Amino acid sequence: MSDRSVAPVGAVEPLPAFELPYYVVVFSSVRTEGDRGYGETSDRMDELVKEMPGYLGHESARTPGGLGITVSYFRDIDAIEEWRSVGEHRAAQKQGRAEWYDRYTVHVAKVERSHGFARG
Amino acid sequence: MSDRSVAPVGAVEPLPAFELPYYVVVFSSVRTEGDRGYGETSDRMDELVKEMPGYLGHESARTPGGLGITVSYFRDIDAIEEWRSVGEHRAAQKQGRAEWYDRYTVHVAKVERSHGFARG
Numbered sequence: 001m002s003d004r005s006v007a008p009v010g011a012v013e014p015l016p017a018f019e020l021p022y023y024v025v026v027f028s029s030v031r032t033e034g035d036r037g038y039g040e041t042s043d044r045m046d047e048l049v050k051e052m053p054g055y056l057g058h059e060s061a062r063t064p065g066g067l068g069i070t071v072s073y074f075r076d077i078d079a080i081e082e083w084r085s086v087g088e089h090r091a092a093q094k095q096g097r098a099e100w101y102d103r104y105t106v107h108v109a110k111v112e113r114s115h116g117f118a119r120g
Numbered sequence: 121m122s123d124r125s126v127a128p129v130g131a132v133e134p135l136p137a138f139e140l141p142y143y144v145v146v147f148s149s150v151r152t153e154g155d156r157g158y159g160e161t162s163d164r165m166d167e168l169v170k171e172m173p174g175y176l177g178h179e180s181a182r183t184p185g186g187l188g189i190t191v192s193y194f195r196d197i198d199a200i201e202e203w204r205s206v207g208e209h210r211a212a213q214k215q216g217r218a219e220w221y222d223r224y225t226v227h228v229a230k231v232e233r234s235h236g237f238a239r240g
Contacts, residue, residue: 012185013223014148014149014150014187014225015225017225024227024229026146026191028134028179029134030134059189060183060189061183062181063182067133068181069179069181069189069191071148077232097237101237103133103239104236105134105135105236107137107144107191107193107234108232108234110230110232111227111228112228112229113228114226114227115225116224116225116226117217117223119152119221
């Protein structure tokens, strides 16, 4: 998925606290040098994941130093498993390990509580 | 906690997949304009949290558009509760709502699985 925020600049806001139950997938990564087709595939994954039942949203940011954090939100573990097993996504994951990522960590976690704050 | 990556530029890498059990706290936010003492308090919180039993680490990134994502890792829910209740941290949270954040969302989640990848 893209390193760019889901929301366009000027309309940026955090995704909300969804109604329980739901899961987060934290993907923190450092890229290799160059694009190597990453951008195009990332855009395609952004499209594809939206079609998945149980997908709630995702948000991303990257430091100038190169650490990227993408957090994806899904209704349940089955939705995460289904997304992992989609053919195009599997191919992208494979290419990610072969070309795009120097290193990454994935944490899959079940949300127990969440809340939001917005200035009045 | 700071919007800067924990690791200095040049040594940037994702935090590892910790041994289970552990929790993640995802904090996604949009700041108000200006610093207003945020940077100093953020640095102080970075110091303080490291003293908390059960604290494993945290990593942060912010988009040019202003969406910040900080993911903190703790051994258990008690460690999260203890950190939430530290006096200086409570004061910082209060000032965050009063001055520093336009909006934010917090998700507290128990990690069920995790793994890492590093180029050989």
